Amino acid sequence: MTCFEAAAADPRRVRRPQFHQNPAMSLLPILELPHPRLRNVAGTLDADRIATPGFQRLLDDMFETMYVAPGIGLAATQVDVHDRFMVIDVSENRDQPLVFINPVIHRRTEQLREHQEGCLSIPGIYADVTRADGIQVEALDRHGKPFVLEVDDLLATCIQHEIDHLDGKLFIDHLSPLKRDRALKKYEKLRKGRD
Numbered sequence: 476m477t478c479f480e481a482a483a484a485d486p487r488r489v490r491r492p493q494f495h496q497n498p499a500m501s502l503l504p505i506l507e508l509p510h511p512r513l514r515n516v517a518g519t520l521d522a523d524r525i526a527t528p529g530f531q532r533l534l535d536d537m538f539e540t541m542y543v544a545p546g547i548g549l550a551a552t553q554v555d556v557h558d559r560f561m562v563i564d565v566s567e568n569r570d571q572p573l574v575f576i577n578p579v580i581h582r583r584t585e586q587l588r589e590h591q592e593g594c595l596s597i598p599g600i601y602a603d604v605t606r607a608d609g610i611q612v613e614a615l616d617r618h619g620k621p622f623v624l625e626v627d628d629l630l631a632t633c634i635q636h637e638i639d640h641l642d643g644k645l646f647i648d649h650l651s652p653l654k655r656d657r658a659l660k661k662y663e664k665l666r667k668g669r670d
């Protein structure tokens with residue numbers, strides 16, 4: 476059982492890589508349900524933007540925001556940027572940052588896997604979601620270099636979850652109407668409790 480974007484729920488477990496100690500970085504606000512822009516479909520990122528200081532800074536800020544949250548993935552949509560890219564780190568030591576720009580899933584295994592997922596945009600809600608166990612994904616890295624990855628298990632689940640965000644989808648969309656309803660009611664209650 477794995478809590479998804481909240482996998483590193485115990486802050487003592489979070490060891491942050493060196494480059495995250497740059498004081499120039501800042502935390503970005505994360506859109507939370509029911510924010511309507513979580514349903515935006517992100518557009519292809521213009522590759523000319525990748526090398527710009529503003530975009531590189533945004534990636535650093537997204538990693539910082541994800542590590543502090545703490546989460547294992549963050550899609551641009553969640554920080555109110557509607558271009559297709561996301562940052563992920565599913566490593567135990569939080570030292571394997573991955574950037575996916577304009578990601579495309581080419582293949583999915585028939586074999587499925589269930590993970591307990593959560594989402595930084597729906598804090599406090601967790602549910603089992605079934606997705607392809609393995610995927611082949613193609614994307615650009617943070618330097619604009621294309622790469623292809625074949626991955627399975629948690630990383631495959633995380634990539635599918637984050638690409639869903641870029642398509643305006645949330646993990647609760649994968650639940651049965653009954654379970655989704657229950658999750659939304661619980662979320663409403665949690666939100667009221669926080670106000």
Ligand SMILES: [Zn+2]
Pocket residue numbers: 480593594595596636640
């Ligand atoms: Zn999410």
